[in-house]
Amino acid sequence: MGKRKTFAKTDLSIPCVEHSHDTAGNVAILPDVIPPETTKVEFGRNATSSRRFDFARWYGAGIDPITYVCQRQIERFLAGQESQVRESTVASYCKDGLRNFLEYCMLRAKAFGRNLALGDVSRELIDGYLLHLAGLGVASTTQKSIYTHTKSVLIALGQRGLIPLITYGDTATFPCNPFPNNSHKYTGETALTKRERNAFTVALRQAVQPIWTDDVLVTGQLLAIALLVVALHTGRNTTPLLEMARDCLHQHPKDNTMFLVLWKRRGYNSSKVALRGESDVERLVESTPSVRTNVERLIRRVIALTEPLVAEAPSDLKGRVWLYRSRAQKKPGQITAVSNETLLQAAVKLVAEYGLTDSDGNPLRINISRLRKTFANRIFELTDGDLTITAAALGNTPQVAGQNYLAPDKNARRNWRFMGEVLVQELLTRTIGETYKDTPMGRCADPENGQYAPKREHAICMNFLNCLRCKHYAVTADDLYKLFSFYFRVLAERSRMDKRRWEREYAHIPRLIDRYIIAEGLRRGIFKAAAVEAARERARHQPHPFWSMDLISSLEIFA
Template sequence: MGKRKVYVRTDLSVPQVDHRFDQQGRVIVPPEAIPPATTLVTFGRNATSYRGFDFSRWYGTGIDLITYACQRQIERFLTVQDTAVEVSTVASYCLNGLRNFLDYLVLRATALGHELTLADIDRELIDGYLGHLAGQGGATTTQKNLYSGTKAVLQALGQRGLIVLVAAGDEATFPRNPFPNSNRKAKGETPLPKTQRQAFAAAVKQAVMTIWRDDESLTGELLTYALLIVALHTGRNTTPLLEMGRDCLRAHPKDNSTFLILWKRRGHNTSKVVLRGESTNERLLESTPTIKINVERLIRHVIARSEPLRAEAPDDLQERVWLYRSRGNEGTGQVTALSDNTLQYGIQKLVTNYGLTDSDGQPLRINISRLRKTFANRIFEILDGDLATTAIALGNTPQVAGRNYLLPHEDAKRNWRFMGDVMVEELLTYTIGTTYKTPMGHCSDPVNGQYAPKREGATCINFLNCLRCRHYAVTGNDLHKLFSFYFRVFAERMHMDKRRWTREYAHIPRLIDDYIVAEGLRRGVFKLAAVETARERARFEPHPFWSYDVVSHLEVFA
């Protein structure tokens, strides 16, 4: 019996561009199709505060066909066509990408004096758009985000044959890397130092206490404080926390433990966190010695107190945990759920009311991303540098956890802090290192230096301590040797216990990247091109001293 043929149904409601192709392959759209009857695209409720985007302002400005195609593509994204994209991501495509792109096209059409069509989208136009973004004066990371949102829409149009995409070569529609080294320019959040973490934890614990009183109404601020406690003790991201479902607590096979289940939009998967039950001696995350608040009990209490509000909540919010009755100017008395805006307002009020400040006396910067990094580093510290288990606690791979979340241990910071005063002067000193050279850089006194054996006739080969020696300096000519050592340290992970590598070696490449190279670039001692060239050369052609043929184990220098 032959294989049964399966017929695929076509959904006629899927947004399509009403078009045909002429003999030259150009897209032709009937004039009556533009503008469409409805120019407003509605997003519905999503992780952002934006609920729609109106394309009407760009019709009749000389770019009608492109505007029409972009609107239809956004509508297709929202109906999960072409690719699965979160609604919040689609909103970002419009608000950050297309808005700037279409504004640029209006300027270009006006300057050229003729209408732009889909056939005009080529490398020259994209280069002009990149120049337009640069001319607005925004940060490189901002320019990259605007460009990426635009590119996602244009690529989808190209995959459907509405624009011609050139994949490679000088005429490639999209340049291969228009924002080189942009990842180094982005400044991620930093974890809270211990004293600031303790002050914040004590403040939020005090602020949330009234939630246990049944005569105290649930407000956005009060629920914000409860959510912050959950964030501090679980390290979860903002959107999964805001969208916590009322069935988020599940049974755990171990007594006195419960699973907290959260939905991850981007990964289309769930995230599990184990919550401990009541304990007289438990000190969750050691946020502060006085905090022994039970996260599971707090969540259950919020669920119970918000239960009467479910009947009045909008259908798409009835399964949320963080329900409260609005007291704002708009929608007073209506049942709603915590949003990102409400969360930010509650945080600002907490910081102000409790006088939380950073080490410079400025208002303490608090957000969920920073609490997640705080959680990660505290877990890493408690587990004595166990990267794999820390990554599991975060719900990431070890590579992502190590690169994006972890900072050097506090002990490592103390051991290496004095480098700051020494290395800057050494980098700017052009008189040292002219006599002696090491496989790491320059040394002004390898016989009687800080870590030299100080025995007659003995020369220092303790190269693992070069980075913290006051006699050590790096010039542009030493970058190849420095990066060769850098990659050799990474390679050593394959030859020893991972915990030991983390404890004894992990700080070395981080210091080279974040201090020596970054400081040298900032002060003009190194040129960016020379740094990149030396890095790539060292990756594939390491300095002979740092090959395994010469040095089998770095322990000989310890």
């Protein structure tokens, strides 16, 4: 008996483009479907303030086929076709990308005195669109954002064969790099300075106090202030904070500690940050002792205050924390949630009310991005520049944390300039290394001409496997963490190579560290037993970044 053929079912609710092909093979839209019955596209609730987009303006303007296929593609994105795109991203495709693209197409149709067809979407039209964006008077970074949002829709149409799509060559539909070096022109948010941070936390502490009164009126402004407190002391991103679930607090294995668990849309994953529970002095988080309100207690207070509103909330908001009864004229009495716009308005009002200014005397600019970078830099400062711990606190990789969140401030640049002058002076006087001779293994008296150094001009010794045998090597109590990180990395090599080879090439290293360096240091009183054990345990569970598997894949490069 033959295998029965299975037919795939077609979902008739998925938007499709009613089209045919002319004698030349070009796509032609059937005239009786333009314009469609509804020209509005509904996004629903999303991370932006946009809830719908109307394509009506561009129908009957000489670009009907282009407008029609763009609308249908947006509807397909929302239906989960082609690629998994969030509603907020689709909203940006419309309000930033297609709004400008369809405007340009309409102007082009008027200039040519004819209707545009799908076949007109070519390299020539894209080049003209880029010139049009350049003439808008906006920054090149904004131009690139508009272009990118437009291109995402047009590529989806091209992949479905609705518009011509040439992917390579001089006539490629989209130029290879229309915005060269654009990444260097973008300046992200900067962390608050120490003075700004202190002034801001004092203002937050005063502004959030009404939330503890018995007869408090829960407003969007007050909830936004509470959310800013959570943002400052957890370093989380905007959307996960806004969409915080009512069951966001989870038990932590450690006593007097809770996990704040947030959902990250972009990564389809959860993010956890540990919150300290109540303490005698009610310190908020170690990173900011100036605020005396406990974050866990604050979140529980907000959950309790908004609990009566859950029953009346729309179905897509019932699980949210930041609920309040709207007092706006358009929807008085309706249950809504804090949005990004509410946050920005609350920040502006807070800055004005407490007279917060930056170093130039201008009103202090507050947003979640700045608070996240402030959190990152504060953690980096408290951990004495430990990038691994900082990245873990942010929920990023060390590379991302270092590049995007720890950008140097003016003081750091001034320090680097001073350090550069010192190094230049050392080079001129041939005293390089006199100021600083730290190594991933400890300290070296002569990294250029030491016992195992390559002894070539300007070559620094990287032969770390022989440090323990070198007469120029020295270890202080401050170097124990690096030494034990190396120690455990050597032990980890046992599972990565032949046992006999490890015994021959590496087994002596842990013995030298235990029996000579540590034992001799303890005997002479150079090391304290407690410091040795603390460094050993820290290195065991969180090794120095230099000796991590991610950075150094094999110790053979140091042989």
